[in-house]
Amino acid sequence: MATEIPVVRNILEANDRIADQLRKLFAAHKVFVPNLISSPGAGKTTLLERTLTDLKGELRMAVIEGDVTTDNDARRVAATGAKAVQIETDGGCHLNGSMILEALASLDLSELDILFIENVGNLVCPVEFDLGEDCKVGLLSVTEGDDKPEKYPQLFTVGKAMVLNKVDLLPYVDFDVERATRGARALNPGLEVFSVSCRNGDGLGAWYDWLRAAVAAKKA
Amino acid sequence: MHEAAIAQSLIEIIQQEMAKAKATRLLSATVVHGRLTNLVPEALSFAFEAMTMDTPLAGATLHLRQVPLVVRCFGCGEEFTPEDDNLLLMPCPKCGEEFGHTVVTGKELYLETIEAE
Numbered sequence: 001m002a003t004e005i006p007v008v009r010n011i012l013e014a015n016d017r018i019a020d021q022l023r024k025l026f027a028a029h030k031v032f033v034p035n036l037i038s039s040p041g042a043g044k045t046t047l048l049e050r051t052l053t054d055l056k057g058e059l060r061m062a063v064i065e066g067d068v069t070t071d072n073d074a075r076r077v078a079a080t081g082a083k084a085v086q087i088e089t090d091g092g093c094h095l096n097g098s099m100i101l102e103a104l105a106s107l108d109l110s111e112l113d114i115l116f117i118e119n120v121g122n123l124v125c126p127v128e129f130d131l132g133e134d135c136k137v138g139l140l141s142v143t144e145g146d147d148k149p150e151k152y153p154q155l156f157t158v159g160k161a162m163v164l165n166k167v168d169l170l171p172y173v174d175f176d177v178e179r180a181t182r183g184a185r186a187l188n189p190g191l192e193v194f195s196v197s198c199r200n201g202d203g204l205g206a207w208y209d210w211l212r213a214a215v216a217a218k219k220a
Numbered sequence: 221m222h223e224a225a226i227a228q229s230l231i232e233i234i235q236q237e238m239a240k241a242k243a244t245r246l247l248s249a250t251v252v253h254g255r256l257t258n259l260v261p262e263a264l265s266f267a268f269e270a271m272t273m274d275t276p277l278a279g280a281t282l283h284l285r286q287v288p289l290v291v292r293c294f295g296c297g298e299e300f301t302p303e304d305d306n307l308l309l310m311p312c313p314k315c316g317e318e319f320g321h322t323v324v325t326g327k328e329l330y331l332e333t334i335e336a337e
C-alpha cells in the first residue's frame with residue numbers, strides 16, 4: 001500500500017556544505033580570501049587593478065571574477081599580470097560555492113597569499129551565499145548616497161570591512177562620509193572603513209595595511 | 221549548482237526515510253527549490269534517474285516545485301518578485317527603491333514529501 005510520507009529535510013544545506021569544504025581548503029593553504037560585493041560600478045575591478053599593481057612583488061595574489069556574461073573584468077585584472085579565473089554566471093545574480101570549487105581547478109592555492117573574489121555586481125543575492133571566504137568586503141561609491149549602509153543592513157552587518165570609493169568625487173556629490181560610516185557601524189561596530197579613491201590613490205595605503213595584516217594573521 | 225551532488229544527497233535522505241517507514245519501493249518524491257538556488261530541473265532529474273537505476277528508487281517520479289524569489293522592499297516594506305530575467309536590478313513596483321531589499325523566499329532546497337510502498 002502506497003503511503004505519502006511528509007519529510008521536509010534540507011537537501012544539501014546546499015551551498016553551506018560546499019562552503020565548509022572551501023573554508024578548509026583555504027585554511028590548509030593559509031590563503032586569505034576576501035569576497036568583494038557591491039552594486040554594479042562601485043569600483044570592485046578598479047580597486048583590484050590598483051591593489052594587484054601596487055602590491056605586486058610583495059604578496060602573491062589571484063582573482064576569481066564573477067561576471068554575468070562578459071570576461072571584461074577578468075581581462076582587466078589579467079592585464080596587471082595577476083592570474084584571473086573567469087566565472088560566467090550566465091545571467092545568475094551571484095556566485096555560489098560550487099562555482100568557486102570549479103574555479104579552483106585552475107588555481108594553485110599553495111602559490112597564493114590572497115585570493116580575491118569579485119562577486120557579481122548586486123547588493124542582495126551575493127550576500128546570501130557563503131563562498132568559504134574569510135570575510136565579505138562591501139564597496140560603496142560616494143555617488144550612491146550616504147544612506148546606503150542603513151539601507152543594506154545585510155551586507156554591512158556581515159561584512160568585516162567597507163570600502164568607500166570615489167572620494168575624489170566628494171566635492172561634486174552630496175555624500176556625508178561621517179553619516180555613511182556611522183550608519184554602517186551602528187549595525188556592526190567592529191567594521192573597518194576605508195575611504196579611498198581608486199582614481200588618485202587616496203587612502204589606499206590603509207587598505208593595503210589591512211590586507212597585509214590579514215595575510216599575516218592567516219599565516220600565523 | 222551541482223545537480224549530481226544534490227541528487228546524491230537527495231537519494232541518501234530518501235533511503236533513510238524509506239527505511240524509517242519500512243517501505244521497499246519509491247513511487248515519487250517532491251523537491252522544493254528556490255529561484256536563487258539556480259537549480260536546473262532537467263539536470264537534477266537526469267542525475268536522479270541515472271543514480272537510482274537498479275535500486276528500490278528506480279522509476280519513481282521526481283516532482284520539482286520552484287519557489288519564486290520574493291524580496292521585501294527596504295523603502296516601503298512591499299513584498300514583490302523581481303522580473304525573472306533581471307535579478308540584478310530590482311526596482312520596487314510600489315516605490316521604485318532598487319536597493320536594500322531582504323530575501324523572503326527563494327533560497328529553499330528541500331525534500332518535501334515522498335510516496336512509497
Ligand SMILES: Nc1nc2c(ncn2[C@@H]2O[C@H](COP(=O)(O)OP(=O)(O)OP(=O)(O)O)[C@@H](O)[C@H]2O)c(=O)[nH]1
Pocket residue numbers: 038039040041042043044045046047073120121122165166167168169196197198199200
Ligand atoms: N572618479 C572615480 N571613478 C572611479 C573610481 N573607481 C572606479 N571608478 C570608475 O567607476 C567605473 C566602474 O568601475 P569598475 O571598477 O568597473 O566597477 P565594478 O564594481 O567592478 O563594476 P561591475 O563589475 O560592473 O559590478 C569605471 O568607469 C571606473 O573608472 C574612483 O575612485 N574615482
Ligand SMILES: [Mg+2]
Pocket residue numbers: 044045046073118
Ligand atoms: Mg567589475
Ligand SMILES: [Zn+2]
Pocket residue numbers: 293294295296297298312313314315316317
Ligand atoms: Zn518599495
